[in-house]
Amino acid sequence: MLLKPHSKIQVIEGAKNNLPDAEALKGAVAIQELAEGLTADDLLLVLISGGGSALLPAPIPPILLEEKEKLTKMLASRGAAIQELNIVRKTLSVLKGGGxxxxxxxxxxxxxxxxxxxxxPVDIIASGPTAASSHSVQDCLQILTKYNLLHSLPKSVQTVLSSSPTKPTAPENYSHVSNIILGSNTLALEEAKRQAEGLGYAALVLSAAVQGEVGRDDIPSLCSVRVGMNEVQ
Incomplete structure (x- = not known):
């Protein structure tokens, strides 16, 4: 990004290859400090997208960034879904899970x-930094048990989990927050259907819930949309 001299905009690039790193942690600390200094006269505008979990790493002390990253990699390698990864991430984070x-x-x-x-689910997208979490520490423990990681956790993670609140923060404590979905799979499909109908086709969205690991051979079938009497891929 090219900025003019003396610009008030600060850009911190991090999370190369969608993995939290020192630069991403630097950005998370800067965001945390900014948020902590706000008053009732301020407006915090937050832009959130996929990849936000890696871009906003702020492990709860004494957890180290390297320890949290290793745990996330272990979960992913054992087949944990994005929802499960983000439940664990936000349980161990200062900023995620509505923090x-x-x-x-x-x-x-x-x-x-x-x-x-x-x-x-706004509490799962980028691990929900501005959304009331619908999950508790028990949900995190169940996921770690499911993937046989509960008894191989770093001491720091064990410490944080043992002291975490048993219930999520109440939704009414987020009355100062407005979360707005600007783009999603459902919105994209609805617009594709509208465009097809505008061209005179009878269009039908087959599914807005297809998910899972995608290989090269799977792409055509997952991208298919039924239009009129023909299936276009």
Whole structure:
């Protein structure tokens, strides 16, 4: 990004290859400090998209970034879904799971969100930094048990999990937040259908819930849309 001299915009690039790193942590700390300094007269505008979980790493002390990254990789390698990964991530994070919104209080918070998760759950997209979490520490423990990781956790992770609240923060504590979905799989399909109908086709969305690991041979079938009497891929 090219910025004019003396610009007030600060750009911090990080999370190369969608993995949290030192630069992403630097950005997360800067965002945390900004949020903590806001007042009731301020507005925090947040832009959220897929990849936000890696871009906003702020592990709860004493967890180290390397420890959290290793745990995330182990979950992914054992087949954990994005929803499961993000439940674990936000349980171990200062900013995820609504943490950013809570730090910004009493400022008003507006989040504009591009969803990369089926069903558009705002507390799962980018691990929900501005959304009330619908999950508890018990959900995190169940996921770690499911993938046989509960008994091989770093001491720091064990410490945080043992001291985490048993219930999520109440939704009414997020009355200062507006989360707005700007783009999603469902919206894209609806627009594709509208465009096809505008061209005179009888279009039908086959599914808005297809998900899973995609190989090269799977792409045509997953991208198919039924138009009129023919199936176009």
């Amino acid at each position: 950013l919104a809570q730090l910004a209080h009493p400022a008003q918070v507006v989040s504009l969100i591009l969803s990369d998760v089926i069903g558009d």
